[in-house]
Amino acid sequence: xxxxxxxxxxxxxxxxxxxxxxxxHPKPAATQESEPASLPALDISSNSNGPKQDSxxxxxxxxxxxxxxEEVSLDSPxxxxxxxxxxxxxxxxxxxxxxxxxxxxxxxxxxxxxHSSFDEIEEEEGGDSIDMHIAVSDPEKVGDGMNAYMAYxxxxxxxxxxxxxxxxxxxxxxxxxxxxxxKLASKYLHVxxxxxxxxxxxxxxxxxxxxxxxxxxxNDFVEKRRSALERYLMRxxxxxxxxxxxxxxxxxxxxxxPRAVSTQALSSAGLLRMVNKAADAVNKMTIKMNExxxxxxxxxxxxxxxxxxxxxxxMSVESLVxxxxxxxxxxxxxxxxxxxxxxxxxxxALSRALSQLAEVEEKIxxxxxxxxxxxxxxxxxxxxxxxxxxxxxxxxFDHRMKTWQKWQDTQMLLLKKRxxxxxxxxxxxxxxxxxxxxxxxxxxxxxxxxxxxxEQISKTIRKEVSRFEKERVKDFKAIIIKYxxxxxxxxxxxxxxxxxxxxxxxxxS
Amino acid sequence: xxxxxDDSDKEKMRSVSVDLNHDASLLIDIPDAxxxxxxxxxxxxxxxxxxxxxxxxxxxxxxHEDFIWLHDTLVETExxxxxxxxxxxxxxDFESPREKMHKLGEGEATMTKEEYTKxxxxxxxxxxxxxxxTVQVHEVFLQRVSSHPNLSKDxxxxxxxxxxxxxxxxxxNAKEMFGGFFKNMVKSADEVLISxxxxxxxxxxxxxxxxxxxxxxxxxxxxxxxxxxxxxxNIADDYIHVSATLNSLSADDSTANKKHLEKLSxxxxxxxxxxxxxxxxxxLKLTELLRYYMRDIQAAKDLLYRRARALADYENSxxxxxxxxxxxxxxxxxxxxxxxxxxxxxxxxxxxxxxLTSFKGRRVxxxxxxxIEMAELEIKHAKNNVTLLQGCIDQxxxx
Numbered sequence: 092x093x094x095x096x097x098x099x100x101x102x103x104x105x106x107x108x109x110x111x112x113x114x115x116h117p118k119p120a121a122t123q124e125s126e127p128a129s130l131p132a133l134d135i136s137s138n139s140n141g142p143k144q145d146s147x148x149x150x151x152x153x154x155x156x157x158x159x160x161e162e163v164s165l166d167s168p169x170x171x172x173x174x175x176x177x178x179x180x181x182x183x184x185x186x187x188x189x190x191x192x193x194x195x196x197x198x199x200x201x202x203x204x205x206h207s208s209f210d211e212i213e214e215e216e217g218g219d220s221i222d223m224h225i226a227v228s229d230p231e232k233v234g235d236g237m238n239a240y241m242a243y244x245x246x247x248x249x250x251x252x253x254x255x256x257x258x259x260x261x262x263x264x265x266x267x268x269x270x271x272x273x274k275l276a277s278k279y280l281h282v283x284x285x286x287x288x289x290x291x292x293x294x295x296x297x298x299x300x301x302x303x304x305x306x307x308x309x310n311d312f313v314e315k316r317r318s319a320l321e322r323y324l325m326r327x328x329x330x331x332x333x334x335x336x337x338x339x340x341x342x343x344x345x346x347x348x349p350r351a352v353s354t355q356a357l358s359s360a361g362l363l364r365m366v367n368k369a370a371d372a373v374n375k376m377t378i379k380m381n382e383x384x385x386x387x388x389x390x391x392x393x394x395x396x397x398x399x400x401x402x403x404x405x406m407s408v409e410s411l412v413x414x415x416x417x418x419x420x421x422x423x424x425x426x427x428x429x430x431x432x433x434x435x436x437x438x439x440a441l442s443r444a445l446s447q448l449a450e451v452e453e454k455i456x457x458x459x460x461x462x463x464x465x466x467x468x469x470x471x472x473x474x475x476x477x478x479x480x481x482x483x484x485x486x487x488f489d490h491r492m493k494t495w496q497k498w499q500d501t502q503m504l505l506l507k508k509r510x511x512x513x514x515x516x517x518x519x520x521x522x523x524x525x526x527x528x529x530x531x532x533x534x535x536x537x538x539x540x541x542x543x544x545x546e547q548i549s550k551t552i553r554k555e556v557s558r559f560e561k562e563r564v565k566d567f568k569a570i571i572i573k574y575x576x577x578x579x580x581x582x583x584x585x586x587x588x589x590x591x592x593x594x595x596x597x598x599x600s
Numbered sequence: 601x602x603x604x605x606d607d608s609d610k611e612k613m614r615s616v617s618v619d620l621n622h623d624a625s626l627l628i629d630i631p632d633a634x635x636x637x638x639x640x641x642x643x644x645x646x647x648x649x650x651x652x653x654x655x656x657x658x659x660x661x662x663x664h665e666d667f668i669w670l671h672d673t674l675v676e677t678e679x680x681x682x683x684x685x686x687x688x689x690x691x692x693d694f695e696s697p698r699e700k701m702h703k704l705g706e707g708e709a710t711m712t713k714e715e716y717t718k719x720x721x722x723x724x725x726x727x728x729x730x731x732x733x734t735v736q737v738h739e740v741f742l743q744r745v746s747s748h749p750n751l752s753k754d755x756x757x758x759x760x761x762x763x764x765x766x767x768x769x770x771x772x773n774a775k776e777m778f779g780g781f782f783k784n785m786v787k788s789a790d791e792v793l794i795s796x797x798x799x800x801x802x803x804x805x806x807x808x809x810x811x812x813x814x815x816x817x818x819x820x821x822x823x824x825x826x827x828x829x830x831x832x833x834n835i836a837d838d839y840i841h842v843s844a845t846l847n848s849l850s851a852d853d854s855t856a857n858k859k860h861l862e863k864l865s866x867x868x869x870x871x872x873x874x875x876x877x878x879x880x881x882x883x884l885k886l887t888e889l890l891r892y893y894m895r896d897i898q899a900a901k902d903l904l905y906r907r908a909r910a911l912a913d914y915e916n917s918x919x920x921x922x923x924x925x926x927x928x929x930x931x932x933x934x935x936x937x938x939x940x941x942x943x944x945x946x947x948x949x950x951x952x953x954x955x956l957t958s959f960k961g962r963r964v965x966x967x968x969x970x971x972i973e974m975a976e977l978e979i980k981h982a983k984n985n986v987t988l989l990q991g992c993i994d995q996x997x998x999x
Contacts, residue, residue, distance in 0.1 A: 393852070400849045407841040414838055418831035425824035432817040437810050441964050444971060564857045571864060572996055579989045585982040593975045599968040 223249040223328055225343070227321040230313050232300065233264075239301045240264045243317060245324065247343050253335065259344060265290075265297075267348050268320055274338045275327070280483075281490045282544075283551035285559050286333065287326040288479045290319035318468060322476060329562065380492050384549070390556055391488055398481045405474040412466045419459035426452035440599045447595040451588050458584055465577035473570045477563065484559060491548045498541030505534040625649045626746045628761065630739040631659075635731060640664060640692045642738055646761045652753075653762060664691055666760065666767045667738055670745075673756045680751065681906045681944075682951030684959055686744035687895035692734040697726040715844035718869075722837065722876065729880055733888065740892075801949065807956050808904055815897045822890040829887055832879035839872030859999050867992040871985065878981045885974035893963055900959055907948045914941040 229244040246260035272289035279286050296312040324343075328334045342348065382388050426449045433445030512527040627647040634641040645659045671688035674680055701723050708716055742761075745751045760767070799805040843865045850861035917938040924934035 396852050397849075400845055400852065404842065404845040404849065407838055407845055411835065411838040411842065414831055414834040418828065418835060421824065421827040421831050425821065425828050428817070428821040428824045432814070432821050435810070435814045435817045437806075438960060438964050441967055444967070448971065560855055564855055564860075567857060568860055568996060568999075571860070572993055575867075575989050575993050575996075579986055579993070582982045582985040582989065586979055586986070589975045589978045589982070593972065593979070596968060596971040596975055599964060599971070 222251060223247065223334075225321065225324045225328060227317050227324065230317055237298075237301055240266075241300060241313060241316075243320060245343065253340070254344065261343065261346055261348075263342070263348065265292075265316070265320070266350070267342065268323065270348075270350075271327075271338060271342045272323075275333060275336060278336070278338075279333070280486060281494070281548075283487050283491060283548040283555060284330070284332060285480070285484055285487055285555045287323060287330070288483050289323055290316060291479075315468075315472075318472065319476075322472070326476075326480075330558075380495050386553070387488070387491070387549070391485075394481055394484055394488070398478070398485070401474055401478050401481065405471065405478055408466065408471045408474060412463050412471055415459055415463035415466055419456045419463060422452050422456035422459060426450070426456060444595050444599050447592055451592045454588055455585065458581055458588075462577065462581045465574060465581075469570055469574040469577065473567070477566075480559075480563075484556070487552055487555065491545070491552055494541075494545045494548050498538065498545050501534060501537045501541045505531065505538050508534055623747060626752060628739075628742045628746050630735050630742075633731070633735050638692075638694065640731070640734060642735065644742065644761060652758065655762075658762065658764075660761065660764055662760070662767070664689070664738070667741060669767065670756060670760045671741070674745070674751060674754060675902070677754070680754075681910070682903070682948040682955065683748070683750060684896070684899045684903050684955045685751075686741055686748075687892075687899045689734070689737040689741045690895075692730070694727065694730055697723055697730060700726070711841070712844055712848060714847065715841060718840045718844070719837070722840065725876070726833075729883075733884075737892075803953060804904070804907070804949070807900075811897055811901050811904065815894065815901060818890055818894045818897060822887060822894050825882075825887040825890055829879050829883045832875060832882065836872045836875040836879060839868045839875060843868035843872065856999065860996055863992055863995055867988060870988050874981050874985055874988070878978070881977040881981070882974065885970045885977065889966065889970045893966070896959070896963070900956060903952055903955060907945070907952050910941070910945040910948050914938070914945045917941040 224247070226246045226248075227243050228246065230241045233240055233242045242262045242264050244260050245263050246258070247254070248258045250257060269289050269292070272286070275286045293312070293316075296309075296316070299309045300313060327339060328343075333339055429445055429452060430449035433442050433449055436442040436445055508527060508531050512524070512531060515524045515527050518524075625648060629645050630642050631645050632643050634643075640663070642662050642664075643659050644662050645657075646653070647657045649656065668688055671685065674685050701720075704716070704719050704723060711719070745754070745757055751757065799808065846861050846865035846868065850858050850865060853861060917934070917940075921931075921934040921938045924931050
């Protein structure tokens, strides 16, 4: 809904805005893969559910300023947070990035959710390559016993003017990442942004690390987590809106971060989250939304299918990892056995050849081990990430349903109040009547807001899904190519090893 | 199922024993076999220029039990005590693919039709592989017998090749004649006897030590090689599932990803075929090799056992002679008996030495051939994989 972004006409900065507004329309059509009905002011009204509010829309796309009543700045993030699910830890105020954005776009005041800014940002970043690279490295154990934790170094390299320097690093622990995600989720999920999920907690894994077991399995665990955290951050900053979020910037830049206590698994906040999740699940089942927008229905189905298939694929790949590890172990055992056989063999040349065979097989078992790691870190983790991402996407669709429900509920309430008022007309209670009229006025505003919210979230989701799908295709392609290249490497090494062995075998006489 | 096993296949399969079936005077092969439920019926085909046979060319149907009968009669023939009797072919074992087929049937609901078909194909291929292996192993047994100068002339062998009626009756008689008694004795006592006897001959001392140790090592190596092959097969199966799911994903996809997924699904399908070949080649060249020589070494150990028994007999006869001399009774019989034992023992030692030496030569040649072939096949498959993978990568990059 472009018109919500506009300041009332009298302001001098308008001319720019008008231009922006005009430019606005072709762009969404380009980024949307669905029907041309994505032109905001025009078609959302035809696609939205519920009664149309004529006063809000004019068919003329130029006449964006016809609606001069509310601005979306009423729709402040803080307010929405209060209405959305889950308690949120202290949220840093949003104002700083506005001052960052506005100089570029030229708005007097603006806020995060204006679509013009969204599109401008997309254009700026070029959509495809974000000039930003985050590395998570150097895991080190801090503290002892059950209070110990792993601290990771987060290094950001960027040329974006958003940051003060081009390269900087901070130390963060796992709960900091969870805290960041929690903040982002509470700010953006309910308005339709797909917030990448954080890596999962693992009580077993962490306990082993805390207890100080310096063995391969805890090293593997730390490495798995480090890699997951890196991928999480990269996905988060690839999102043009999330990148500008002050919490994200704080996370990447500031040397001291307040400890995110409410992310603990067994905290009261954690329990409250679980309760809310359960309540949500129940609600979802009872919401029956009249979906008049085929796009949403189609997309929901699409994501359901994708979910099922990705989980299946993930399982198959996990099985592959398991079997390849098994192959590695079996090959190592065979190598030892072949070496013993070679020692036992009394024919000299054959004995040497058998020993060589044992050596080759030993090298090959290492090869299989490495390949199993590649299978896991590239292929399996990619699929795992996307299974979780799809869950986030489905969550966003659910929020849209909830938003619709809220709007409907408010409408119901308005209807009731109107009925009540009609009844009061015939009684002689002037102050009660006035009260009723006041309430109705309030509710009318709320209803309008509800409808706007619903349209907003629908529009946002369309954009987000399009961006998500593009990202997904790119992501898959890049990682799959990397994975295939790892397979190629393994095969080429195999060739080398066997070609080295061949003359040994031929030398048996 | 019947399987006409053509020559090129056989050449590939007949890997474990070399220099067989080159003597034109007696050529034996198993050109085809029938699998009925669990029983395999082999068609044994003989071509000969020897006058001891009634016809120059003939075929007979034989069962696995007939081969065992032949092997046992050879083992139990006194005259062949100094020879390494070719090991009996193992019983055809379809247990593994049958179990897998059963599991597949149970899991049918969880996979797509395509996946199921592919898995079924894999299993059928496995069935066929087991079948081919068992044919090969029975064939090699006969060829070993026919290429041995002494054994090829065995009367029972001739009966086996020629007798156009069911051998079952004859088998039963033979069993009654020899009884299972001898076999049991052989199995239970050999290790102890072989290691316990005081060896006078350096050659046999060495051989004894070597064979005992080698046997346990090769048995272990065979088991480990089997596990390796199984893991390869599991990976090939995983590739089937991955390919099938990628295919489903591609069908649902309407973005640019669709082409990627199709290519990928195709790639994994091809990769799993290669992986399957890697598994079966490794099995044939390595596992089967080890398995065969494990059995052959057991046969060599049996020879050592028989010789050790002959030595024990000789030593006992010496004691008996001394006793007779003391008592001055039955001296000529004792002397004769002692001479007889000595002769037997000498004969066994002489032929045993020859056999064991040629056995080593055979073994070295077979290992060499198979290790070379295995390395060459591994290289071929890996190169194939590289081509497939690189091709897919190039295509993905170009989309």
